[in-house]
Amino acid sequence: MPQTNLSYPMEAPAAGHWREVCKGVYWLRQPMPMALNHINVWLLEDGDGLALVDTGPRTEETVEIWTRLLSAPPFNRKLTRVFVTHMHPDHVGMAGWLTRRFGVRLWMSRLEYLSCRVTVSDMNREAPKDAVDYFHEAGWPDAAIEKYRARFGAFGKMIYTLPDSFQRLSHGQNIRIGEGDWRVVIGRGHSPEHACLYNEKDKLLISGDQVLPRISSNVSVHPLEPAANPMADWMESLDWLEKNIPDDVLVMPAHDECFHGLHARLSHLRESQHKSFDRLREVLSQQPMRVVDTFAALFSRPIDASSTHFHLATGEAQACLNYLLERGEISRTLKDGVAWYAGST
Template identity: 30%
Template sequence: MDSAVQVTGTRQRQAWQDGVLPPVEKVRDGLWSIPVPIPDNPLRYTLIYAFELPDGVALVDAGWDAEDSWLALVAGLRTAGYEPADVRAVLVTHMHPDHFGLAGRVREASGAWIGMHEADAAQVRPDDALTDSITRRAAAQLTDAGAPRDVVGEPHGLSRAHLLEDGAEVLIADHDRIDLPGWDLRAVWTPGHTPGHLCFHEREHGLLLSGDHVLPRISPNISLYPGQLGDPLGRYLDSLRAVGEIDADEVLPAHEYRFRGLDARVASLLEHHGERLAEVERAVAANPGSTGWDVTTRLHWSRPFATLSQFLKRHALRESLAHLVLLETHGRLRASDEKITRWFAANGRT
């Protein structure tokens, strides 16, 4: 972690290092941090934030849809002095199931309204035709990128268990002020990790609830995925630069731990992706005609690539594709017009 980034969630970081769930904490008067576990996932938990209101609480995110996760959310609310029936709103940072999975159950328990950016809300509404189309396109994308059959595997899309029945009632746009009495909370649209990822800026207290957009230690996965953003990494980097200009005394992320030094962390993430783009470009220059899969296998990963699960290999490939597309957009690389796409330096020959 960058030396200019100061950890403020010290108990959260200690829990992260110890491999245990951190405590429920009062972050500010009237604002609570509630960890909700993610079953069988290296991220281990999502940090849910509860804003106290005159007549209950509003949540930012809800957690994974599993019984242990629900029980942790209920216990956290009770520590803060509330019950699930007291929830008035769930503001969803983005469409991934560790963030919105329990939103429907919270709504059933309380009648709370659910708010999301429309770009993500469209992805989680139950629509069998859309889901089937995305599933087929996802498998075709991996095949076109040169992935082996065992990595492509069976068609895999968003499980119906991870769809939000009846959708979100409130669509939140960039700069919208959220109607939470006692709080000056505004939405910041930060596409990249997902098309509709939202951060929330509480201006009076100088807080940025950053979702997965800015984390203290790791970089969020930025993947090229069918039916979503055409240049997700480019959009992510633009969103990072915009967020880096926000005046925030403390960052409250959805994973890991709270910290100060938003501008330094943004600079570190921009540097990381700059280095990764250079690594991808070198891999193509050294091996003209590489497929996306070829490039992925030649990059440095946090663990040896061969040891990754098929699921993680698919994520890695889509992350590589996001970098390849951005380099193509910048005129550094070009893609061949073949059934299996191959990549070349922009001034190279096929």
């Protein structure tokens, strides 16, 4: 059910088009070839040029849209710099193309930049044994693992080659962009070191994927760090945002519409996650389960091995399990290479 205590003060632009949010701040929408069919990106007046926040995915359509928009008023000016909130392809996919085209610097948090470079380096290599073992432990069938092997390394194909240097974004850093002061707010859980931008004077928060109005951000464990606890990072980030960012900001998210009601949204996300933990505790108290067996308790629709969401569901279920495991609320046993989870007695 959609959350009703949020307000949406303006309509979104159509894909490939833009609208002005307020003086010197522009909202552009780039299309994406998937079920989540768009990403919002932002252009900010920066002296006689424009600073860009997030880029859209690497596709021929995105290249055509950027070429058209940046050659016609009001955007036919130089880009001054490219900010990227985090490493996922819809946010960073065009960063290399844009920074080279305009000869400008990429601004990104250190962990996001380095994590992106590491993941891109998986192109043209076979799926490592550690990753195959990770999905076998989760209970994946052989056919799903073979599909993963065939797909492995595709991440890099969705991203233009990143520049070989960058300007680091750090939590609490103040950046002057045009006539506005923007503070870097780092969140974690959805990605390693996600950078939001907060303009206190104009009451604006560019939230990337850290806060979305209609969907919850995926919080996943990945084969690179199978014992990670990103869900704890996620919950801590929600608490920090509620304590430190005022409720009256206009939240400018990466997906769906700009909205008012930050604190209500944060509370809803937190409460929804705790309900998921409760359902998980309940089913694990009844019988041991593999990661893939927990999907029915965690997700509102059926997800089987043929689903396009199977990979994401595995990562998020593992994140929930690792959260409870680290708190000592459940146990983990490895049998014939498969992990089984049960409520602690």
